[in-house]
Every structure is written in C-alpha cells, then in structure tokens.
Amino acid sequence: MRSEAHFLELIDSHFSREHDFLALGRGDDCAVLRGGTDYCVTSDLFLEDEHFRRGYFSAADIGYKALAVNISDIAAMGAKPVAFTMDLMAPADLPDTFWDEFLKSMAGLARQNDMVLAGGDLSRSKRLGVSITAFGAPGATGFLRRGNCAYGDILFTVGDIGLARTGLMALEAEGIKARETLPAAVMAHLRPKPKVMIGTLLNAAGVKGLMDLSDGLARDLPRFTGPDLGANLTIDPEALHGDVHAWCKKAGLDPLEFAVLGGEDYALLGAVSPFDAGKARSVPGYTEIGTVTREPGIVLNAKPFDNPGFDHFSQ
Amino acid sequence: MRSEAHFLELIDSHFSREHDFLALGRGDDCAVLRGGTDYCVTSDLFLEDEHFRRGYFSAADIGYKALAVNISDIAAMGAKPVAFTMDLMAPADLPDTFWDEFLKSMAGLARQNDMVLAGGDLSRSKRLGVSITAFGAPGATGFLRRGNCAYGDILFTVGDIGLARTGLMALEAEGIKARETLPAAVMAHLRPKPKVMIGTLLNAAGVKGLMDLSDGLARDLPRFTGPDLGANLTIDPEALHGDVHAWCKKAGLDPLEFAVLGGEDYALLGAVSPFDAGKARSVPGYTEIGTVTREPGIVLNAKPFDNPGFDHFSQ
Known part of the structure; x- marks a missing residue:
C-alpha cells in the first residue's frame, strides 16, 4: 500500500458513493443512512489465520468472502442487503495488485446485491483482517427472527451441509x-453464495424463522429452537454432496456426523408451520430435515446426537 | 477467556439488550434498528500496538477509548449516539478480570451516552483489537456535514489541540x-472525552459544519474546507495547554507546530458564518482560530504552514 490517500482513491475507483438508502456517503465523519425503514445490522470479522489463509485464499477470494459472510446474515433475516462499512487491517507490504483484486472482487459481490460501501477505517496491522458491518432493509413480512418455533413445526435447510467444512x-x-480434487467443496469454502433471493422468497412464503448455519447444524439448531424445544431429524446420508462422501471416505469419518457438525456452511436453517408449508416447498433448494419436538436435544435418524461441536475459546 | 458462551454471558451482565432505537436486540442473525429517523454511521479500529499498547493502557482504558473514538465522530455530526456493534479480536490468554474491567468501562461510557450494544462478533487473535461501528440520531438541524465553508467564515475549535499527542x-x-509528570496530557490520550453535548449545542446554534480532529489540525483542516479554500489561522501559543509546553520544552520542539500537527485530539473543528456566530460563541470551550480564505493552504500566524503531518502507509 503506497499511502492512505492512494488507497482511498482505489476504493473510489471500485465503489460508488451514492445509493438510494444513503443520505450522505463516504468522506465525512459519518455516513448517513436514510430513515423511513427499519435496518437490520450485522457485523463479522474475517481474519488471516483464523478465518482464512493467504496460502490458499486469493486476494479476490478474501475480498469476496469477507463481505459474503455478512450478506449471509442479512439473507437469514429474509432481508435485502443495502449498505456496509469496512474496517480494514492491512499489512504495509501488500502490493497494489493485491488490493485491486481484493476490492474488485468485493465490489462485484456488492454490485450483485446492490450494496453501497458507506465508510470505514484503515489501519496498519501485521496480519490482514477485515471487519464488516452490513445493513439490510426488510423483506415481504419484515424481518425473519429466530425463537418462533413451536412443537410440530417443520425444520428445513437450503444449501449443502458439510460441504464447506469438507473444503x-x-x-x-x-x-x-x-x-x-474436490472443486465444489473448495468453492463452498472460498466463495460461499449468500442466499439472498432464497431468503426473500422464504420470507414471502410465510416461514416462521430463518438462521444462518455458520457454526454448523449441531451448534446452531439449539440456538434456533431455543432451550425449551428440540429437534427430531431425518437426514439421508445419500443426500449429502459427493465431495463430502469422498472426503470422509479418505479421512475415515462418518459423513453424516461430519456434515451435522459442519461449520461455515452459510446454508440456511428454517422453520415453517406444517399448515403453511405449501409455498415454502416450491422455493429452490428447500429440503425438509425434521420437526420441532417438545424435548430439548437433537435426535438424528432415531439416535440422540450429543456432539456439540467446536468452541474457539474452550479449553 | 474461558469460552465463547461464557463471554457472551459476561457481555449480557454489562450491556442491556433493549433500547428505544432497537426493534430487535442481540442474539439473532442481525439486530434491527428502528426506522423513522436517519442514522449516522461511523466505524473505527482500535488495535494493539497500532492505536494502543497494553504496557500503559489498562483494560478499562482500552474498553473506554475503543468506544470513545467512535462517539467522537458522531459528536462531530452534531448528532446523538444511540447504538453500536463491536467486533472483538481477543487473545485466548487474557483473564476474566481483564474482560470484566474492559466491558465495565465500555458499558459505563455507553450508559453515559445512552447507547445500546446491538451485536458483533468475537474471534481469537494474537493481538487484541476492537472494531466498533456506531450509530447516531440527528440533532436540532439534522447532521452537520463538512464542505459547507465559504470565504470569510469563522473557524473555531473546541478542546485542546496537541494535548493528546503530548500524552x-x-x-x-x-x-x-x-x-x-503530565497527567492532563496522558488522560487526553488514554481517555478522550467525546464532545457530544458540545456538538449538540453547536448544531442548535446554527454552525455550518463540524469535524473530528483525529488526524491533527494540519491534515484535517484541508479536508474540512475542501480543496478550493484555505485558512488563515491566528493561534496564540500561550493558549496551548501547559503540558504541551512542558513536553515541547523537554523535547526541544516548537509547541505551536507540534500542536497543529496534533493527532488523536478528538477536539472539534467547526465553521460558522460571521453573521451567525453569536450563539456559537456562548458554547463552552468555543475558541476562534481564524477564517476561511479564498486561496488553498494554511497560513499560521502570518506564515505559510507546509508540514502535512504523518501518513501511516506512506514510505
């Protein structure tokens, strides 16, 4: 990076400053989001050697995924992404070509989703890191929250489970x-596709709630149903992606357990009342995986599933 | 840090989840900011060994300042801070007592300003770092932008220049x-007081624009006036804080040049039409420093001031 001023010019060459949802764009002490609508807000870190490695993530992959993980949270609200801010931690020695590819790729994803870069901060850092805060406007029925599940609701996913973990x-x-060797799995990890359109369709179809499966089904499902309810799941191992089977065979792992532990899938988990499931069933990728039970805990193919998965900070 | 779950409990013990400006608090994929008003948005990094050192910043100082630098940007919009999100990069070995002090201090500053923690992210990292995005609601005349200066406008500051740099x-x-040895200077660096009330008063007094002096007067003034205008400044060195003089005497530096280069002052720079300056003059701390000129560039006490200050990324 040659200078802060040069980098800000590079940003301006990739990102417009104007958007219907912005009353004031980049360049002042703050940007201003236009009122008149509720905004959903999410914030995610994407850090070198914690969330990505430069050994196998290209500059374009890093720029893409740093934004994609935030868009995925907005998709899980059944909402429409509109804007984001970016705090960038940058090693001084990365060349202009790196930043050009990083920003071009991020700007491409932003443009696909009609999002504006509203501001941010830049600091030197030994390791590369990105902190993005993203904003979304409500979908057809407002925002889809968690915690609305009731006994008997149908649980469903959209998107492959275990595939990103395989990658x-x-x-x-x-x-x-x-x-x-495993192209689909690797792309699921490097370039997850946020399910914005699917989230919007599920919102309009009247589902009760949606959640981003970023920590894996086993950890995320209890957060979704809440502590007083559980889930009875039926998942056919044959329905898992071929790359998951190929990897688990090689590594001597059970593919179903592996997929349910998952992590970083950026698939969606949702619940719908059985009486309202008609429209949801027509949404592309909608896959029923079980029902909500009165007892907490997960039962998977008639056996209790007790492996809680991984906590970054547990000893 | 014992576990992510334990840390989230610690956060809940310090920060309420509810606020008039939140339709949905922490715990879902996103929080939801309530519509009906414009929001100003700012985002700042606060990183170990770039913005602070653990050698002389206590846990409480770090928690305080990470939020304060964001509030300062909102104050510079003449706005009222209402909410923030926090992405936290945390070394695994910091003890519970560290986090308790960090969060308590941040929560104290948030409470003083009636701000709610709306969400965020947590990741392991070798070095401690905080990325905060903060939101504010408009003051009496909306938001105070830069770039509205005209020839002849009065330039003013509120707050000490050079004091934080001395610290x-x-x-x-x-x-x-x-x-x-230099308590006021050190406190100006460790615990800058965001000028929210002053910003609100200046907004109601009809000033034309305000700006946060985080990079020092010499770098920030041209950003404030824009490239087509300049400034003729008259600053009495005697008006600088005693700690600035004491430090510059010791270090063999010119106190006025040192103060104008400044940096991290979190003082406010503003402009007001000479015809409307009456009310602004009654705001506590309001100090006139010069006028806007037709020629770009800064003239300080009748001499051109050409030192542009420091760029983190310039070679």
Whole structure:
C-alpha cells in the first residue's frame, strides 16, 4: 500500500458513493443512512489465520468472502442487503495488485446485491483482517427472527451441509491441490453464495424463522429452537454432496456426523408451520430435515446426537 | 477467556439488550434498528500496538477509548449516539478480570451516552483489537456535514489541540511514569472525552459544519474546507495547554507546530458564518482560530504552514 490517500482513491475507483438508502456517503465523519425503514445490522470479522489463509485464499477470494459472510446474515433475516462499512487491517507490504483484486472482487459481490460501501477505517496491522458491518432493509413480512418455533413445526435447510467444512479440511490438508480434487467443496469454502433471493422468497412464503448455519447444524439448531424445544431429524446420508462422501471416505469419518457438525456452511436453517408449508416447498433448494419436538436435544435418524461441536475459546 | 458462551454471558451482565432505537436486540442473525429517523454511521479500529499498547493502557482504558473514538465522530455530526456493534479480536490468554474491567468501562461510557450494544462478533487473535461501528440520531438541524465553508467564515475549535499527542509521546518515552509528570496530557490520550453535548449545542446554534480532529489540525483542516479554500489561522501559543509546553520544552520542539500537527485530539473543528456566530460563541470551550480564505493552504500566524503531518502507509 503506497499511502492512505492512494488507497482511498482505489476504493473510489471500485465503489460508488451514492445509493438510494444513503443520505450522505463516504468522506465525512459519518455516513448517513436514510430513515423511513427499519435496518437490520450485522457485523463479522474475517481474519488471516483464523478465518482464512493467504496460502490458499486469493486476494479476490478474501475480498469476496469477507463481505459474503455478512450478506449471509442479512439473507437469514429474509432481508435485502443495502449498505456496509469496512474496517480494514492491512499489512504495509501488500502490493497494489493485491488490493485491486481484493476490492474488485468485493465490489462485484456488492454490485450483485446492490450494496453501497458507506465508510470505514484503515489501519496498519501485521496480519490482514477485515471487519464488516452490513445493513439490510426488510423483506415481504419484515424481518425473519429466530425463537418462533413451536412443537410440530417443520425444520428445513437450503444449501449443502458439510460441504464447506469438507473444503476447509481438504485445503488445510492438501493446499491448493484440493481445488482440483474436490472443486465444489473448495468453492463452498472460498466463495460461499449468500442466499439472498432464497431468503426473500422464504420470507414471502410465510416461514416462521430463518438462521444462518455458520457454526454448523449441531451448534446452531439449539440456538434456533431455543432451550425449551428440540429437534427430531431425518437426514439421508445419500443426500449429502459427493465431495463430502469422498472426503470422509479418505479421512475415515462418518459423513453424516461430519456434515451435522459442519461449520461455515452459510446454508440456511428454517422453520415453517406444517399448515403453511405449501409455498415454502416450491422455493429452490428447500429440503425438509425434521420437526420441532417438545424435548430439548437433537435426535438424528432415531439416535440422540450429543456432539456439540467446536468452541474457539474452550479449553 | 474461558469460552465463547461464557463471554457472551459476561457481555449480557454489562450491556442491556433493549433500547428505544432497537426493534430487535442481540442474539439473532442481525439486530434491527428502528426506522423513522436517519442514522449516522461511523466505524473505527482500535488495535494493539497500532492505536494502543497494553504496557500503559489498562483494560478499562482500552474498553473506554475503543468506544470513545467512535462517539467522537458522531459528536462531530452534531448528532446523538444511540447504538453500536463491536467486533472483538481477543487473545485466548487474557483473564476474566481483564474482560470484566474492559466491558465495565465500555458499558459505563455507553450508559453515559445512552447507547445500546446491538451485536458483533468475537474471534481469537494474537493481538487484541476492537472494531466498533456506531450509530447516531440527528440533532436540532439534522447532521452537520463538512464542505459547507465559504470565504470569510469563522473557524473555531473546541478542546485542546496537541494535548493528546503530548500524552502519547510522553507515554511512549517514559511509560506509565508519565501519568504523574503530565497527567492532563496522558488522560487526553488514554481517555478522550467525546464532545457530544458540545456538538449538540453547536448544531442548535446554527454552525455550518463540524469535524473530528483525529488526524491533527494540519491534515484535517484541508479536508474540512475542501480543496478550493484555505485558512488563515491566528493561534496564540500561550493558549496551548501547559503540558504541551512542558513536553515541547523537554523535547526541544516548537509547541505551536507540534500542536497543529496534533493527532488523536478528538477536539472539534467547526465553521460558522460571521453573521451567525453569536450563539456559537456562548458554547463552552468555543475558541476562534481564524477564517476561511479564498486561496488553498494554511497560513499560521502570518506564515505559510507546509508540514502535512504523518501518513501511516506512506514510505
């Protein structure tokens, strides 16, 4: 990076300053989001050696995924992304070509979703890191919250479970060679597709709630149903992606357990009343995985599933 | 940090989830800011060894200042802070007592300003770091932008210039001993007081624009007036804080040049039409420093001031 001023020019060359939802764009002490609508707000870190490695994430992959993980949270509210701010931690030695690819890729994803970059901050740092806060406007029925499940509701997912984790494991074990051996899994990890359109359709179809499966089904499902309810799941291992099977065979793992532990899937988990499920069933990718039970805990294919998955800070 | 779940409980013990400006608080994929008003939005990084050192910043100082620098940007919009999100990069080895003090201090400042913590993210990191995005609601005349200056406008500051930089220099040179030798300067660096009330009063007094002096007067003034105008400044060195004089005498520096280069002052710079200055003059701390000129560039006490100050990324 040559100078802060030069970098800000580079940002301006990739990102417009104007948007219907902005009363004031970048360049002042604050940006101003236009009133008249509620905004949903989410914030996510994307840090070198914690969430990505430069060994197998290209500049374009990093710029893309840092924004994608935030858009995924907005999709899980059944909302429409509109704007974001970016705090960027940047090693001084990365060349202009790196930043150009990083920003171009991020700007492409922003443009696909009609999002404006509203502001942010820039600081030197030994390791690369991105902190993004993103804003969304409500969908057809407002925002889709968690915690509205009732006994008997149908649970469903949209998107592959376990596929991104397969990509992560393969990249960690084999490096960029994994791009060829398990291409779908690797792309699910490097370039997750936020399900904005699907979230909007499910919102309009009257589902009761949606959630981003970023920590894996086993950890996220109890957060979704709340502590007083549980889930009875029926998942056919054959329905898992071929890359998940290929990896688990190689690594000697049970593919179903692996997929349910998951992590970083950026698939959606949702609940719908059985009486209202008609429209939701027509949404592309909608897959029923079970029902909400009166007893807390997860039962998977008639057996209790007790593995809670991974906590970054637990000893 | 014992576990992510334990840390989230600690956050809940310090920060309420409810606020008039929140339709939905922490715990879902997103929080929801209530519509009906414009929101100003700002985002700032606060990183170990770039913006603070653990050698002389206590846990309470770090928690306080990470939020204060964001509130300062909102004050510079003449706005009222209402909410914030926090992305926290946390070394795994910091004890519960550290986090308790960090959060208690941040929560105290949030409570003083009636702000709610709306959400965020948590990740492991070798170095401590905080990325905060803060939201504000409009003051009496809306938001105070930059770029409205005209030839002949009066320029003014509120707050000491050069004092925080004195504190930084002294702490870097002398460590925590500086807390005793230059207490006001050290506190200006460790615990800057965001000028929310002053910003609100200046907004109601009809000033044309305000700006947060976080990069020092010499760098920030051209950003404030825009590239087509300049400033003719008259600053009496005697008006600078005694700690600035004491430090500059010791270090063999010119106190006025040092103060104008400044940095991290979190003082406010503003402009007001000479015909409307009456009310602004009654605001506590209001100090006229010069007028807007037709020619770009800064003239200080009748001499051109050409030192542009420091760029983190310039070689």
